[in-house]
Amino acid sequence: MSFAPPPMSLLAELTHRCPLACPYCSNPLALDRRAAEMETADWLRVLDEAASLGVLQVHFSGGEPMARHDLPELVRHASKLNLYTNLITSGVLINDVTLEALDTAGLDHIQLSFQDVDEAGAERIGGLRGAQEKKLNAARLIKARGIPLTLNFVVHRENVARVPEMLDLAHELGAGRVEIAHTQYYGWGLKNRDLLMPSAAQLEASTEAVVKARARFGNSLAIDYVTPDYHADQPKPCMGGWGQRFVNITPSGKVLPCHAAETIPNVVFPSVTTESLGAIWQDSPLFNLFRGTDWMPEPCRSCSLKEVDWGGCRCQALALTGDASATDPVCARSNQHALVMEAATAGHDGEFLYRRFRAI
Amino acid sequence: MSVSEDSILKFTRGHRLQHDRVRDVWLIQAPEKAFIADPIAAAILQLVDGARPLSVLIDTLAETYQAPRETIAGDVQTLLTSLIEQKVLSA
Numbered sequence: 001m002s003f004a005p006p007p008m009s010l011l012a013e014l015t016h017r018c019p020l021a022c023p024y025c026s027n028p029l030a031l032d033r034r035a036a037e038m039e040t041a042d043w044l045r046v047l048d049e050a051a052s053l054g055v056l057q058v059h060f061s062g063g064e065p066m067a068r069h070d071l072p073e074l075v076r077h078a079s080k081l082n083l084y085t086n087l088i089t090s091g092v093l094i095n096d097v098t099l100e101a102l103d104t105a106g107l108d109h110i111q112l113s114f115q116d117v118d119e120a121g122a123e124r125i126g127g128l129r130g131a132q133e134k135k136l137n138a139a140r141l142i143k144a145r146g147i148p149l150t151l152n153f154v155v156h157r158e159n160v161a162r163v164p165e166m167l168d169l170a171h172e173l174g175a176g177r178v179e180i181a182h183t184q185y186y187g188w189g190l191k192n193r194d195l196l197m198p199s200a201a202q203l204e205a206s207t208e209a210v211v212k213a214r215a216r217f218g219n220s221l222a223i224d225y226v227t228p229d230y231h232a233d234q235p236k237p238c239m240g241g242w243g244q245r246f247v248n249i250t251p252s253g254k255v256l257p258c259h260a261a262e263t264i265p266n267v268v269f270p271s272v273t274t275e276s277l278g279a280i281w282q283d284s285p286l287f288n289l290f291r292g293t294d295w296m297p298e299p300c301r302s303c304s305l306k307e308v309d310w311g312g313c314r315c316q317a318l319a320l321t322g323d324a325s326a327t328d329p330v331c332a333r334s335n336q337h338a339l340v341m342e343a344a345t346a347g348h349d350g351e352f353l354y355r356r357f358r359a360i
Numbered sequence: 361m362s363v364s365e366d367s368i369l370k371f372t373r374g375h376r377l378q379h380d381r382v383r384d385v386w387l388i389q390a391p392e393k394a395f396i397a398d399p400i401a402a403a404i405l406q407l408v409d410g411a412r413p414l415s416v417l418i419d420t421l422a423e424t425y426q427a428p429r430e431t432i433a434g435d436v437q438t439l440l441t442s443l444i445e446q447k448v449l450s451a
């Protein structure tokens with residue numbers, strides 16, 4: 001087994017609890033309950049291990065990471081380790097007091113998500129009455145403290161027409177960056193795919209809105225634009241390659257190469273509750289399963305792009321073809337590309353399945 | 361555009377220079393990404409402290425590297441102008 005370079009980023013999913021219920025949430029369908037969450041001490045140790053392994057940035061995420069009262073303590077610890085600390089939040093739990101605690105703990109950056117610019121549209125997705133006002137207020141509080149801010153909008157067929165207004169709002173609120181991310185179809189997003197899928201014309205219009213805004217706002221607003229896979233013919237290099245740059249830890253301590261990897265069958269999911277992060281990263285079967293290019297089937301194996309996109313996304317290949325080691329069917333060279341083309345233009349009937357804890 | 365030599369530069373909030381012990385490189389940490397600073401950029405940026413004016417930085421580099429001041433000043437201007445445009449630094 002060859003030596004794997006250390007990960008750059010850690011996505012620390014502190015909890016699956018969240019006051020919102022977005023039908024595109026990337027969390028798994030089987031959410032971890034509070035009782036299954038790791039203790040503060042576990043996370044402190046994980047941060048130590050991550051820093052010594054070579055992780056540079058920690059993204060505190062969830063669910064809603066602010067649902068954990070130990071978040072400021074974790075941020076403080078990560079800052080002391082010289083890790084760059086990023087909070088990925090819905091913002092609905094931000095107020096003067098909670099924000100001050102994070103600020104004084106040394107938080108470097110906040111990514112604040114909005115479901116829409118239109119209040120009714122936002123509530124239809126997030127399912128929380130009054131959330132929009134809280135988010136706008138959170139953005140203002142963050143700005144007032146001078147904490148660097150990125151706004152995040154997940155876009156789909158119901159809100160994608162409002163991309164121009166989303167970009168305006170980001171500018172108006174003084175965010176340094178905005179992310180316009182077309183929905184990725186994992187977890188809950190996959191369940192709701194037909195209802196979320198934009199048309200080719202919608203996609204084109206949103207891309208154009210981004211191009212125009214880039215010209216208009218220049219350096220005053222950095223725009224990150226994530227295109228959807230399904231209207232494409234070459235896959236994205238998912239997570240910069242399996243087990244190459246990125247590591248995800250779930251609320252209960254499972255360590256994954258990407259946040260959707262819990263769907264992969266016939267493999268043991270390593271946990272930081274029983275093994276060190278370094279050992280998992282280097283030696284676990286899960287991280288070595290699709291690392292590099294040796295595992296690849298044709299057409300990837302003899303493709304000149306295999307170290308560009310790493311054969312695309314394993315979880316997507318699994319979800320669409322039933323085989324996690326297949327070429328990502330987003331690729332036009334895949335003999336199953338028709339699956340993606342059909343899904344991109346499927347009907348759009350039915351009701352959203354909202355992200356909720358299932359009754360057991 | 362060029363930066364006045366009287367300017368006192370600093371990293372904006374959300375950006376910092378950091379030595380990565382594991383990979384033995386200098387990095388600029390930025391919102392949700394990190395860039396590798398090449399050795400020349402790293403030498404310049406290590407002097408950015410929010411206290412000394414640019415002229416002193418250039419003098420120091422010229423002295424350390426025993427190079428003509430104009431050459432150093434040119435390199436420094438190119439790097440800093442672009443980092444100011446990207447809002448990594450502020451003057």
Ligand code: SF4
Nearest residue numbers: 018020022025063090
């Ligand atoms: S996508 Fe929505 S439901 Fe999922 S964690 Fe974020 S805010 Fe909560």
Ligand code: SF4
Nearest residue numbers: 300303305306311331
């Ligand atoms: S064949 Fe495989 S490596 Fe080549 S472009 Fe398609 S997914 Fe990428």
